[in-house]
Amino acid sequence: MTNFISQLIHSDKANPSEMLSSIHRKVSALVHPSPSSFTNQPVQPRSLSNTNWDISINFKGAKDLPRGDLLSSDPFLEAYLGPPEDKTSLSFVTGVEWATLNPNWNATWSLLNVMDGMELQIQVKDKNKMMVDTDLGHASLVLGANLDGTREHFIDLWKPNGRRQGQLLIETTAIRSYGASAELKGPSTKGPARYSRHTSYAAGVLTKDKKLEFYTYRIRLYHLADIFGVDTERYQGWNRDYEASQRIFAETIDGQNIRNALHSQHALLYRHGRSTVYGALATANELGELLHGDRWRKDPGQDLKTVVFTYSIVPKGMYFSETGTAFFQDFMSKHAMHANRATEVLFAGEFRLYKDEHHNNDWTLLIDNNSGTYAPSKDELYKVQQLFKLNFPDLLVRAVDREDPYLKELVEATKKAEAAQASRQSQPMALFGANVGSSEQEVLSSHNQANHRCEL
Known part of the structure; x- marks a missing residue:
């Protein structure tokens, strides 16, 4: 098997597309166990909770909000089931509505097994691009039996100075918890997972005098605390045996400068603006459309197995982007940049998302722990697999170690297939070079001067 793959990879005459197809047919059965290999889980008895609610x-939106700046606001909403400062509290965030006092968020949060009488804490904020977000006001809503059925609520918003200004429009639908929901140990989020896609033109590679877009993504995956806990001592710290990590996190002037640069890179690539796209993901198809929809429309024949993403998972969600060799070659650490120079993460590595033509054309996530900066243990890979299955039940998830021989073969095949494309990219554009637009340069300058930590 290994000899077959090696011959394909090192053959000068091998067509990259045919080579990948041949490799994938050979390793697909090994990557995807047959259905009979899964242990059937017992069906939970259908039970009824007399006190808890789904x-x-x-x-929906708000009206007559306070102004966050001179003329208007860029409002978004945060909601917490429990105290906002408590790391175990379930949380939710809408997208940003730009330049309005009457936003239409239309964002839905589905909760399971909520105890009668729990209070929903709501905060409305004005998004600021180059400083801390401004508090516009707060509100609350008691959950439980009082919401039975479908109801609309007009809730007053209270400004930080104690004055009332503006109203929130919220619609709730509540039913008694039953079945698997009633068996949960406590409140839980059903979904959907909220995402934001950020566009950076400064990070695009200049090819034939055309400026290309570069996307970074943030997905607020749920059940992070359930799976990884909230004790930071148990998180994955930086790799002390890795030279690059030692430089990044050194308590020296050089280390501080590197961390500031990573912070500025993160701030630029994940900044919110009018081109930022917000939405929700509940299915594998929706995830596939987000990551590959534009790609399909531009190049329907591209093999998605050759598209690799670099990711870091932190308590606020998953941050990632496509692993572009030309753009990222000057980065000290891609994973530390995505994690906003965090000294510890929940997990980090690389992944591929593609449709497996040999297994019912199902969407398949092949995810690993390939991060030199944080070097997560292969013994923790099952947690990542569990995380994605909870957020995307119809997604086929396989978590493999970075040293897996078949993954290594696929990586080598991908490199060979990408060589032609890389050769067409004349030279990378420096992230902080002359081609950075004036507005993006202002963001970098502001973050370097303020030297504050971005929200993860």
């Missing part, structure tokens, strides 16, 4: 909350 509640869908639609944050």
